[in-house]
Amino acid sequence: MEFITSPSQKFDLPKRIARLGELATNLWWTWNPEAARLFGRLDYDLWERLGHNPIRLLNEIEHARLKQSAKDADYLALYDAVFERFDAYFKKQAWTQKAHPELKNPVAYFSMEYGLHETLPIYSGGLGVLSGDHLKEASDLGLPLVGVGFMYAQGYFSQRISEDGWQEALNNFLTFDDLPVALVTKDGEPVAIEINFPDRAIRAQIWEVRVGRVPLYLLDSNVEGNDEYDRLLTARLYWSDLDRRIMQEILLGIGGVRALRALGYDPAVWHMNEGHASFLTLERIRELVAGGNTFADAARQTLSQNVFTTHTPVPAGNDEFPLWLVEKYLANYWGELGITREEFMEVAKHSHPHGETYSMPILALKLSGGSNAVSELHGEVSREMWKSLWSDRPVKDVPIDHITNGVHTANWLARRMNILLEKYLGADWYDNLDDPKLMQKLDTIPDEELWKVRLHLKRKLAFYLRERVRDRWTHGGFHPVQVVSSGVLINPYALTIGFARRFATYKRASLVFSDVERLLEIINRPNMPVQIIFAGKAHPADEPGKQLIQKVYRTVKKAETGGRLVFLEDYDMNLARYLVQGVDVWMNTPRRPYEASGTSGMKAAINGALNFSILDGWWREAYNERNGWAIGEEKPYESAETQDAADAESLYRALEHEIIPLYYDRNSKEMPLDWIARAKDAMKTVIPQFSTRRMVKEYVEKFYAPAAKK
Numbered sequence: 001m002e003f004i005t006s007p008s009q010k011f012d013l014p015k016r017i018a019r020l021g022e023l024a025t026n027l028w029w030t031w032n033p034e035a036a037r038l039f040g041r042l043d044y045d046l047w048e049r050l051g052h053n054p055i056r057l058l059n060e061i062e063h064a065r066l067k068q069s070a071k072d073a074d075y076l077a078l079y080d081a082v083f084e085r086f087d088a089y090f091k092k093q094a095w096t097q098k099a100h101p102e103l104k105n106p107v108a109y110f111s112m113e114y115g116l117h118e119t120l121p122i123y124s125g126g127l128g129v130l131s132g133d134h135l136k137e138a139s140d141l142g143l144p145l146v147g148v149g150f151m152y153a154q155g156y157f158s159q160r161i162s163e164d165g166w167q168e169a170l171n172n173f174l175t176f177d178d179l180p181v182a183l184v185t186k187d188g189e190p191v192a193i194e195i196n197f198p199d200r201a202i203r204a205q206i207w208e209v210r211v212g213r214v215p216l217y218l219l220d221s222n223v224e225g226n227d228e229y230d231r232l233l234t235a236r237l238y239w240s241d242l243d244r245r246i247m248q249e250i251l252l253g254i255g256g257v258r259a260l261r262a263l264g265y266d267p268a269v270w271h272m273n274e275g276h277a278s279f280l281t282l283e284r285i286r287e288l289v290a291g292g293n294t295f296a297d298a299a300r301q302t303l304s305q306n307v308f309t310t311h312t313p314v315p316a317g318n319d320e321f322p323l324w325l326v327e328k329y330l331a332n333y334w335g336e337l338g339i340t341r342e343e344f345m346e347v348a349k350h351s352h353p354h355g356e357t358y359s360m361p362i363l364a365l366k367l368s369g370g371s372n373a374v375s376e377l378h379g380e381v382s383r384e385m386w387k388s389l390w391s392d393r394p395v396k397d398v399p400i401d402h403i404t405n406g407v408h409t410a411n412w413l414a415r416r417m418n419i420l421l422e423k424y425l426g427a428d429w430y431d432n433l434d435d436p437k438l439m440q441k442l443d444t445i446p447d448e449e450l451w452k453v454r455l456h457l458k459r460k461l462a463f464y465l466r467e468r469v470r471d472r473w474t475h476g477g478f479h480p481v482q483v484v485s486s487g488v489l490i491n492p493y494a495l496t497i498g499f500a501r502r503f504a505t506y507k508r509a510s511l512v513f514s515d516v517e518r519l520l521e522i523i524n525r526p527n528m529p530v531q532i533i534f535a536g537k538a539h540p541a542d543e544p545g546k547q548l549i550q551k552v553y554r555t556v557k558k559a560e561t562g563g564r565l566v567f568l569e570d571y572d573m574n575l576a577r578y579l580v581q582g583v584d585v586w587m588n589t590p591r592r593p594y595e596a597s598g599t600s601g602m603k604a605a606i607n608g609a610l611n612f613s614i615l616d617g618w619w620r621e622a623y624n625e626r627n628g629w630a631i632g633e634e635k636p637y638e639s640a641e642t643q644d645a646a647d648a649e650s651l652y653r654a655l656e657h658e659i660i661p662l663y664y665d666r667n668s669k670e671m672p673l674d675w676i677a678r679a680k681d682a683m684k685t686v687i688p689q690f691s692t693r694r695m696v697k698e699y700v701e702k703f704y705a706p707a708a709k710k
């Protein structure tokens with residue numbers, strides 16, 4: 001197998017710095033900030049203007065600048081240091097080789113979306129960012145893993161907010177030549193896989209992305225031979241149109257298995273990250289049935305190698321299809337499985353009062369040897385939710401375990417914070433970041449040094465917001481009220497709260513506006529100003545989500561807020577990085593227990609921000625009364641209204657009586673010592689436990705290694 005690298009990825013670089021091209025086409029640089037600086041330092045303005053795209057940077061930069069850098073001793077010192085690390089990384093024996101040498105055949109990891117970097121917008125939110133972090137961690141751990149997903153021709157939409165707060169979606173046509181993807185070919189021809197629907201066949205080609213040591217294969221139906229409709233199949237994430245939705249999931253599950261076979265892989269484990277990929281279970285059975293097994297035998301044999309992770313109890317996240325639609329696309333498939341239509345439907349049947357549907361999570365749950373939810377509470381909720389599938393057992397024995405999510409530390413930790421940790425925890429702290437004992441050394445960091453880094457990160461956020469606004473204002477069509485609402489009046493020394501996530505209604509973005517008068521009083525106290533920065537997209541078809549954005553925006557733009565409430569357009573991984581690193585407090589107000597885990601709060605905590613959240617998902621496990629604050633109580637309510645009212649009251653009280661006074665309680669050097677102590681406690685408790693380091697190791701111990709043994 002070869003990979004066709006597009007001509008624009010063969011760079012014309014001075015010999016001394018020629019390896020920049022290699023760095024640009026492996027996403028390793030995205031979680032090594034010193035490597036990113038290597039690009040930025042070539043031409044900082046251009047780097048920002050191109051949205052941190054190293055391939056475009058190397059193509060569009062003036063050659064004179066490259067020549068100059070190739071002679072600059074400072075630059076070359078950084079260059080040599082980065083490549084020393086780069087080469088050592090790929091040579092090093094990692095954890096898997098020591099702890100699990102038996103893991104030789106790869107884990108196949110299937111996900112509808114991957115959040116790897118803002119220049120590759122093939123993610124919509126938390127699910128994708130988690131997949132991206134999983135791949136990066138697998139690379140760090142030396143875990144043989146291969147990812148499967150889609151190369152979306154249009155990427156996820158870019159968001160604009162109108163003067164009246166209405167979300168507008170801009171299509172985002174990607175130029176593959178500018179991206180770190182290479183077409184997979186054999187004998188000069190693109191490798192392609194085929195799916196046969198009853199009335200036609202569709203084909204897909206395969207792109208490869210290199211994520212450190214981990215390859216990610218992305219299917220793309222925009223190929224000759226497919227009609228226009230089918231060519232658009234992989235154009236976008238999450239089509240609302242059910243026909244396209246089921247076709248995408250067939251392509252991911254069935255096509256994904258065929259793609260790995262075409263590439264010569266024989267995975268030991270098949271991990272479905274959410275139910276979108278569940279059809280892979282059937283394709284693996286089909287392979288064995290073609291070899292002479294019965295369906296039942298094949299299902300038994302493949303079961304122990306399948307792992308399924310469920311990510312949400314919210315119905316919209318648990319795909320189900322009408323039976324007639326399944327029949328429309330798979331009527332010729334059950335024959336290949338050696339079963340009847342009734343037997344086929346039975347496997348994934350979900351009975352509702354209004355009739356029966358074909359449920360993707362049920363398909364995965366029934367055909368996987370290991371299933372898990374993504375936090376302890378989500379485990380309980382999921383066992384309750386799916387108990388009817390195991391009606392002979394008590395709820396506690398429903399076989400859905402939990403592995404709490406984590407974040408990829410190097411990807412989300414500020415460069416300055418990493419330098420501080422290297423100084424006080426040791427240059428190799430990153431190799432042992434999941435060791436809670438090592439984290440005790442955080443107490444040796446002088447308060448002043450930690451606070452200096454915190455202030456630096458907040459100033460960086462404020463400057464970044466200003467430059468974003470300047471850019472929008474310069475290009476015209478931006479109303480002054482939008483300028484103010486985008487954060488130009490932000491004060492880098494005032495207590496700053498961040499709230500950024502998808503605008504789904506259960507996340508209750510407007511909870512803090514339950515009593516606007518009280519909120520205005522809170523943010524405008526003399527000498528104790530408070531700022532709240534909001535950001536987030538709603539799915540373009542989610543009308544209530546878009547109305548929620550509008551409700552938030554209409555309050556944000558009121559003059560009485562003094563510019564202290566802000567709504568930032570176009571939340572993506574880049575903006576997320578600035579926010580989680582720069583704010584003092586990270587707020588999350590989901591309606592319990594719908595936030596299965598949540599991960600953005602972890603990103604904030606590892607940078608020394610304090611969480612202020614509902615005791616749901618991950619925060620219920622992390623909160624210890626010293627590392628942040630809880631909103632509301634851990635109990636069920638009779639109605640959503642009473643729950644919202646109780647949570648809002650709790651939120652205001654904590655702000656008024658605890659958070660604001662603590663932040664502004666300064667010593668003679670203007671430092672809030674108790675606050676800093678809490679920041680250290682947050683880092684100490686969250687860095688080891690809520691990392692993908694701990695998470696991926698848990699997947700290995702609980703699921704991957706046992707499955708590979710069978």
Ligand SMILES: *Cc1c(COP(=O)(O)O)cnc(C)c1O
Nearest residue numbers: 125126501572573576598599600
């Ligand atoms: C981390 C992240 C998310 C997920 O955050 P939640 O806490 O799960 O809501 C969503 N979008 C982006 C861009 C992120 O970086």
